[in-house]
Structures are given as structure tokens and as C-alpha cells.
Amino acid sequence: MNKVNPWQFLQVKLPTWGLFIFGALPVIIEFAMDKQFIPTEYHAIILAVVLPVLREIGKRIPQRELHEPQLNLTGVNTLISVPVANTSDLxxxxxxxxxxxxxxxxxxxxxxxxxxxxxxxxxxxxxxxxxxxxxxxxxxxxxxxxxxxxxxxxxxxxxxxxxxxxxxxxxxxxxxxxxxxxxxxxxxxxxxxxxxxxxxxxxxxxxxxxxxxxxxxxxxxxxxxxxxxxxxxxxxxxxxxxxxxxxxxxxx
Missing domain, CATH: 3.90.1720.10 (endopeptidase domain like (from Nostoc punctiforme))
Structure with a gap:
């Protein structure tokens, strides 16, 4: 079974980048706070709200699924409809x-x-x-x-x-x-x-x-x-x- 590489998904990348910016660079944050670029009262909001929002944004941006089959669509309709199975059918x-x-x-x-x-x-x-x-x-x-x-x-x-x-x-x-x-x-x-x-x-x-x-x-x-x-x-x-x-x- 192929291992899943989480870095292929934006819902992982975006909050991680945000965490790096707002958590792994305390010097920059401290400097921004000292200069009042980022008010102190917004620091907790950034960690509690911004990072989850970035994750949701990553989910909603269309991405190729990690295990999507590689199809040669030359000369065929690229809208391939897959019927949903009716689980209640006999x-x-x-x-x-x-x-x-x-x-x-x-x-x-x-x-x-x-x-x-x-x-x-x-x-x-x-x-x-x-x-x-x-x-x-x-x-x-x-x-x-x-x-x-x-x-x-x-x-x-x-x-x-x-x-x-x-x-x-x-x-x-x-x-x-x-x-x-x-x-x-x-x-x-x-x-x-x-x-x-x-x-x-x-x-x-x-x-x-x-x-x-x-x-x-x-x-x-x-x-x-x-x-x-x-x-x-x-x-x-x-x-x-x-x-x-x-x-x-x-x-x-």
C-alpha cells in the first residue's frame, strides 16, 4: 500500500505555514508586537482562529486526490460520471x-x-x-x-x-x-x-x-x-x- 504524503494537501500546508509564521518565528512576532503591527490582544485570535480558517481554505481549493487514477482522456469526455450505489437496493x-x-x-x-x-x-x-x-x-x-x-x-x-x-x-x-x-x-x-x-x-x-x-x-x-x-x-x-x-x- 502506498504511503499517504500529507504535504500534497493544502489543508495541511496552509495551517502549517501559518503556524511557522506565527509560532516558529517568535522574534518576528515579538518585533511586530513591539511595533504595534500585531496588537497583543490579537495574538491568541491568530492562533485560535486564523490557523483553522487556513485549514478550511485548504480543503475548499480543488486539488488532485493523492490516489486519483491517471487516465488518458485524449479524445474522450473528461466529465466521467460515476453512479452512486444505492445501498438500500436488493x-x-x-x-x-x-x-x-x-x-x-x-x-x-x-x-x-x-x-x-x-x-x-x-x-x-x-x-x-x-x-x-x-x-x-x-x-x-x-x-x-x-x-x-x-x-x-x-x-x-x-x-x-x-x-x-x-x-x-x-x-x-x-x-x-x-x-x-x-x-x-x-x-x-x-x-x-x-x-x-x-x-x-x-x-x-x-x-x-x-x-x-x-x-x-x-x-x-x-x-x-x-x-x-x-x-x-x-x-x-x-x-x-x-x-x-x-x-x-x-x-x-
Whole structure:
């Protein structure tokens, strides 16, 4: 670990210089006092007020952090935005959002290595991303969060047999619906600001991990798969989201 050099910070330099001027040079101070340059009654004020003020000034002057990464910003935007982690978010939702934009390989001759990793870890007997993988995505996210998931995790409709049934959707709950030829499963992430529809994040939604809009009535059941029997009451206050345009996605 690199040692921190305090002299790189102005909040250390400025008060130290002040202390040197007003403390380590008593002859100058005495001379200034004798000549009434610095009245005696202000000496204590200088030590008690000026030095702390210098320290605060040093804090507020922009400085390069000691361990700031050295980036080559040539040709790129120098305003790099780093999102602040939401520490109250559910672990499986954090994992789900990490994979937004992940797509299956539709060439049928190659497969997305991330999806193959999920299948292998979950114990699948197949290794391709053409079989509908919405259940695989949900099981993976729950597994990484240490939450139990269905034995037949690859069957979307089997998710109605586990967890706790909810009377209405809650943030992070598992939503299960039927479709032509099978079912679909995803996580409830919020409610659309314009349409009032549910915003859900799921895998194999138009062959990718994405947000999509659904009517609440589209789903057969909402179930809670957390480590508790029911979600916190605050989870029923669904976040109001905007910018989701996928009102209809393929799920097969």
C-alpha cells in the first residue's frame, strides 16, 4: 500500500505555514508586537482562529486526490460520471441491473459466454442460449444474492410454486405470466410515469436483458423470493420510472 504524503494537501500546508509564521518565528512576532503591527490582544485570535480558517481554505481549493487514477482522456469526455450505489437496493436487483443490454447470440453457431456461465453454474444439462432463458436469468440473480430459487428454475411457470404469493406487486418481486407455448418470469422494477404500467427487468426479453412495460393484469402471480416471508412495506411503493419504450417484447 502506498504511503499517504500529507504535504500534497493544502489543508495541511496552509495551517502549517501559518503556524511557522506565527509560532516558529517568535522574534518576528515579538518585533511586530513591539511595533504595534500585531496588537497583543490579537495574538491568541491568530492562533485560535486564523490557523483553522487556513485549514478550511485548504480543503475548499480543488486539488488532485493523492490516489486519483491517471487516465488518458485524449479524445474522450473528461466529465466521467460515476453512479452512486444505492445501498438500500436488493442484492438480486443489483445483479439484474448489471446485465442490462446483455444479448444472446442469435447466430445459432455461437452462444453468449455469460449465459453459458449461468447455465453451467446452475447445473443445466444444455449449453446454448437459444432455449428460453428468462428463468435462468432470474435464478442466477437470486443465487448470487443467496436467495433460494425453484428446483426447476429453467421453467418460468415453476416460479409460482415457491416463494410467498403477494396480493400486489412489490419492488424486486418475481412476476410470472403465461405466453404462447410456455411462460415468462421477470422482476418488478417500478411503474412507468406516463402509462402507469409495470416496469420489469428480465432476461430473454427480445433476446436480451432489458426493461419492458407490462400491464399488471398480464401476470398470473407476483411472488416474493427474498430472505424474509414478505417484503418490507416500503417495497410496495414502486419507483416511478421514465424512458422505457419497450411496451411489447418477444419472450420465446
Amino acid at each position: 442484492a438480486w436487483m443489483v445483479e439484474a441491473k448489471k446485465h442490462l443490454g446483455l444479448k444472446e447470440n442469435t447466430s445459432k453457431t455461437a452462444h453468449n459466454p455469460t449465459i453459458l456461465k449461468w447455465l453451467k453454474t446452475l447445473g443445466a444439462w444444455w449449453q446454448e442460449d437459444e432455449t428460453p432463458w428468462c428463468g435462468t436469468f432470474v435464478a442466477w440473480c437470486l443465487k448470487t444474492a443467496g436467495v433460494a430459487y425453484p428446483k426447476h428454475w429453467y421453467r418460468a411457470l415453476d416460479y409460482v410454486n415457491y416463494g410467498s404469493k403477494l396480493a400486489k406487486p412489490a419492488y424486486g418481486c418475481v412476476a410470472i405470466k403465461t405466453r404462447n407455448g410456455g411462460g415468462h418470469v421477470c422482476f418488478v422494477a417500478g411503474r412507468d410515469s406516463k402509462t402507469g404500467k409495470l416496469v420489469c427487468i428480465g432476461g430473454n426479453q427480445s433476446n436480451m436483458v432489458c426493461y419492458a412495460l407490462y400491464n399488471e393484469s398480464d401476470f398470473h402471480e407476483f411472488r416474493w423470493y427474498g430472505k424474509t416471508n414478505r417484503p418490507a412495506d416500503s417495497r410496495y411503493n414502486l419507483p416511478v420510472l421514465s424512458g422505457v419504450t419497450s411496451t411489447k417484447v418477444t419472450e420465446a
